[in-house]
Amino acid sequence: MTWVFDQHKVIICAGTGGVGKTTLSACLGILAARAGKRVLVLTIDPARRLADALGIDTVNDEEVPVALGGVSGQLSAAMINPASIFDRFIQRAASRKELADRILKNSLYRQMSTTLSGSQEFTSLERLLTAVDSGQFDLVILDTPPAQHAVDFLYAPQKIYALFQNAITQWFVQGPRSKGLLQGLFQRGTKTALAALEKVTGAHFIRELSDFFEGVAEIQGEVSGRSIAVHRLLTGPQTAFVLITGFDRAKLGATRDFIAELRRGGYTLDSVIVNRCLPQWTPNPAVNADLRADEDYQKLLAFYGQLQAYNQDRESEFKLFQEFLGPLTPLVRVPDLVSDVTGLQGLQKLADKLEPYVKERG
Numbered sequence: 001m002t003w004v005f006d007q008h009k010v011i012i013c014a015g016t017g018g019v020g021k022t023t024l025s026a027c028l029g030i031l032a033a034r035a036g037k038r039v040l041v042l043t044i045d046p047a048r049r050l051a052d053a054l055g056i057d058t059v060n061d062e063e064v065p066v067a068l069g070g071v072s073g074q075l076s077a078a079m080i081n082p083a084s085i086f087d088r089f090i091q092r093a094a095s096r097k098e099l100a101d102r103i104l105k106n107s108l109y110r111q112m113s114t115t116l117s118g119s120q121e122f123t124s125l126e127r128l129l130t131a132v133d134s135g136q137f138d139l140v141i142l143d144t145p146p147a148q149h150a151v152d153f154l155y156a157p158q159k160i161y162a163l164f165q166n167a168i169t170q171w172f173v174q175g176p177r178s179k180g181l182l183q184g185l186f187q188r189g190t191k192t193a194l195a196a197l198e199k200v201t202g203a204h205f206i207r208e209l210s211d212f213f214e215g216v217a218e219i220q221g222e223v224s225g226r227s228i229a230v231h232r233l234l235t236g237p238q239t240a241f242v243l244i245t246g247f248d249r250a251k252l253g254a255t256r257d258f259i260a261e262l263r264r265g266g267y268t269l270d271s272v273i274v275n276r277c278l279p280q281w282t283p284n285p286a287v288n289a290d291l292r293a294d295e296d297y298q299k300l301l302a303f304y305g306q307l308q309a310y311n312q313d314r315e316s317e318f319k320l321f322q323e324f325l326g327p328l329t330p331l332v333r334v335p336d337l338v339s340d341v342t343g344l345q346g347l348q349k350l351a352d353k354l355e356p357y358v359k360e361r362g
């Protein structure tokens with residue numbers, strides 16, 4: 001029996017907002033633990049109930065064992081806390097404590113690490129790399145941040161790397177590195193520009209800005225090394241994407257775009273999970289002739305016809321999507337549970353529905 005988990009060491013659950021990424025990441029974690037793996041689920045921004053179900057603390061981002069019971073593997077879970085991961089990243093990247101402290105104290109840095117778009121994606125990948133490098137797990141499952149456009153996950157971290165690496169930082173850096181007439185002139189120009197800016201915006205802001213870029217320039221080398229490592233991990237054979245989507249045209253369309261981006265970027269797509277699918281009912285053929293003539297039965301049948309038409313639209317979208325995906329990529333349907341997925345029991349129940357599909361692969 002082949003499990004998806006035997007083929008990969010990293011699974012990234014991505015998809016548009018609210019489709020069930022966090023829930024299904026946890027379910028995949030449960031299944032991996034059932035398959036005997038030491039698995040870590042890294043979850044971002046989980047609903048309170050889900051965090052409670054996994055026993056994770058939303059403030060503290062340490063890895064905690066999840067008390068599953070009766071499984072041969074071990075499930076651990078941890079929250080991704082962008083601010084503290086970013087801080088640890090700076091502490092590691094800076095060669096001197098003084099430099100790290102200077103960056104960490106900087107108000108622009110504080111802003112960047114918490115509110116700048118892309119910081120959640122950047123820190124998720126940073127956390128993923130740390131977990132993989134620790135060697136403690138057979139498998140790491142990464143839940144991805146809520147985003148309107150799922151493809152942002154692939155590009156958002158670049159914005160942060162660019163901020164660290166972009167030549168614009170050189171604008172603000174003064175000192176021994178300046179070489180050549182052009183650069184000298186350029187830096188004098190920068191100084192003049194800064195002096196003018198100081199008058200308009202206040203000396204404090206400019207000092208913070210200049211200080212930030214000066215600090216960041218010193219860790220550029222470390223940052224680019226890390227960005228290469230992340231890219232290598234994401235595009236390497238040990239990593240695969242599981243895309244989570246919904247059963248409607250807009251969500252399937254967004255997933256199609258995402259898949260096209262994955263193919264273009266050389267990433268591995270493992271499977272697509274269509275979450276919260278509705279069951280398909282068929283009329284009972286054994287209904288006797290008397291009942292067929294019954295007026296209420298006819299009304300019910302008309303209602304059923306409408307429901308069928310509603311489903312049919314979705315089914316034809318699904319078929320088109322299936323054709324686009326091709327026969328080699330598993331397309332999994334997970335039912336919409338009547339009750340919301342609460343507690344570890346709820347997650348286990350949903351995992352049961354998923355289990356047949358992640359088994360027997362290849």
Ligand SMILES: Nc1ncnc2c1ncn2[C@@H]1O[C@H](COP(=O)(O)OP(=O)(O)OP(=O)(O)O)[C@@H](O)[C@H]1O
Nearest residue numbers: 017018019020021022023146276335336337340341
């Ligand atoms: N198959 C299902 N049946 C019933 N409820 C479900 C199912 N899958 C997910 N849910 C519920 O849908 C809601 C959204 O799920 P979840 O938080 O996992 O989505 P998400 O994609 O992580 O959202 P976000 O983009 O905000 O991070 C939750 O309340 C969850 O319990």
Ligand SMILES: [Mg+2]
Nearest residue numbers: 021022044045
């Ligand atoms: Mg989520």
